[in-house]
Amino acid sequence: MVKDAPRLPASWDPAIRDFVDRHPAMLHELANGFDAPIHLLFPERFARNAAAFERTLAEHRVMGRVYYAKKANKARCFVRAAADLGLGVDVASVGEFADALAAGVRGDDLGVSGPAKANPLLRLAVRHSALIAIDSLDELVRLAGIARHCGRVARILLRMQPASPRATRFGLDEASLDAAVALCAEHRSAMVLEGFSFHLSGYSAQARSDQAAIAVRACVSARARDLTPQTVNIGGGFAMSYASASDWADFLTAHRPADYHANKTFDGFYPYHAAGDGAHMLDAVLTAVPEGEARPLAALLSEHGLQLMLEPGRALLDQAGFTLFAVQGVKDRGDYGITTVNGTSFSLSEQWFASEFLPDPELLTAPHEPPRERVPYRACVGGASCLDSDMVTWRKIAFPQRPAPGDLLLYPNTAGYQMDSNESPFHELPLPPKLVVTLDGPRPRWCVDRLSTLSGV
Structure with missing residues (x-):
């Protein structure tokens, strides 16, 4: 039964x-010392991911700017890395704005997104010359009043509703967009239109190229009104691969409801392998010929002197962190077991989307203990709360042996959205600390990450 269990080994x-392979004792020491699930972070990998996006822009001779979407991970170390690398940072709250400033990001390197932004956030953005993505006419009118009151000129992008809006609640439709451009022309003393933005669900490079061309045409049209837009913001949604193509295909073919505790089923999963991921997807966006055009998007941007702005979050965090849980107990349930760990499912946020984080967790057995019998053992992973639904992993994982108290479960590649999007101190359990690991010396070094200026951590 274990031999035929579906697996999804993570790429590393x-x-x-x-x-991980050379320092298991350190991992156990950290897990024991903090007595909680822990997240380990690797900002050096974040820097390499950012460099790949910037190389792609340079290869296509496209003026561009990468903004780190801060919502993907609250850790201060990634924002500090963004500041050191000269990246922008995308924020959507006063707390995120303040934390980015505290990490060294300049106000004019911040992008502010989100729907119907509250006046305190708009005021902060205006005073620090941040770039504000406007989502509605009401918000634009409020911003104009705030800018006049502050005696400043607001920098704005107008967020476009996608050409295929489906059920999105975001963006200005065609009529509202035209009215917003007219307001920008009317209130030049209070705001300057720097360009147009959009965000698409899904991971289609062609769809992003098509929508970007619509934004290019919007810039050209706005220039005819004596405005000076210079930026097209294509948002985020850059795919990320957690596993190989063959392993992902095999998993999708093999898994069945019986492979999950309580025969749990899901409506869908994140695509854990993408043929074009990260900076490769950006390359595909730039080389695609948008609908209605005769040349690639890169050529259109250059022709009109426009810069491309992008806001990857998950893709910048690829391989930039993993999570450790400690095993508290195991009980048998016939042909499989239930392993309980010292945290909850709130620390793997895929459950937020009524889904499952699928890359296989690894069992790290407790060091300095007598060897145990290595008989393959299938087990799902439950959280420490009193809720039946608190399952860190519903799938019955094929472990090389039966987990035991003192062992660790390592969840790979969790930095992008998994760590803290849904975290909660339910049951008064501590929030998992984030530890920043540096691998540039003879021995790994670590320190505690300060999450936020407002968190008291």
Whole structure:
């Protein structure tokens, strides 16, 4: 039964894989010392991911700017890395704005997104010259009043409703967009239109190229009104691969409801392998010929002197962190077991989407203990709360042996959205601390990440 269990082995950054393999005692010491689930972070990998996006822009001779979408992870170390690298940072709250400033990001390197932004956030953005993505006419009118009151000129993008809006609640439709451009022309003393933005669900490079061309045409039209837009913001949604193509295909073919505790089923999963991911997807966006055009998007941007702005979050965090839980107990349930760990499912946020984080967790047995019998053992993973639905992993994982108290479960590649999007101190359990690991010396070094200026951590 274990032999036929569906697996999804994670892909690994070689340096981080080497760290895990060579320093299991350190991992156990950290997990024991903090007495909680812990997240380990690797900002050096974040920097390499950012460099790949910037290389792609340069290869296509496209003026561009990468903004880190801060919502993907609250850790201060990634925002500090963004500041050091000269990236912008996308924020959507006063707390995120303040934390980015505290990490060294300049106000004019901040992008502010989100629907119907509250006046305190708009005021903060205006005073720090941040770039504000406007989502509605009401918000634009409020912003104009705030800018006049502050005696400043607001920098804005107008967020477009996608050409195929489906059920999105975001963006200005065609009529509202035209009215917003007219307001920008009317209130030049209070705001300057720097361009147009959009965000698409899904991971289609062609769809992003098509919508970007619509934004290019909007810039050209606005220039005819004596405005000076210069930016097209294509948002985020850059795919990320957690596993190989063959392993992902095999998993999709093999898994069945019986492979999950309580025969749990899901409406869908994140695509854990993408043929074009990260900076490769950006390359595909730039080389695609948009609908209605005769040349690639890169050529259109250059022709009109426009810069491309993008807001990857998950893709910048690829391989930039993993999560450790400690095993508290195991009980048998016939042909499988239930492993309980010292945290909850709130620390793997895929459950927020009524789904499952699928890459296989790894069992790290407790060091300095007598060897145990290595008989393959299938087990799902439950959280420490009193809720039946608190399952860290519903799938019955094929472990090489029966987990035991003192062992660790390592969940790979969790930095992008998984760590803290849904975290909660339910049951007064501590929030998992984030530890920043540096691998540039003879021995790994670590320190505690300060999450936020407002958190008291």
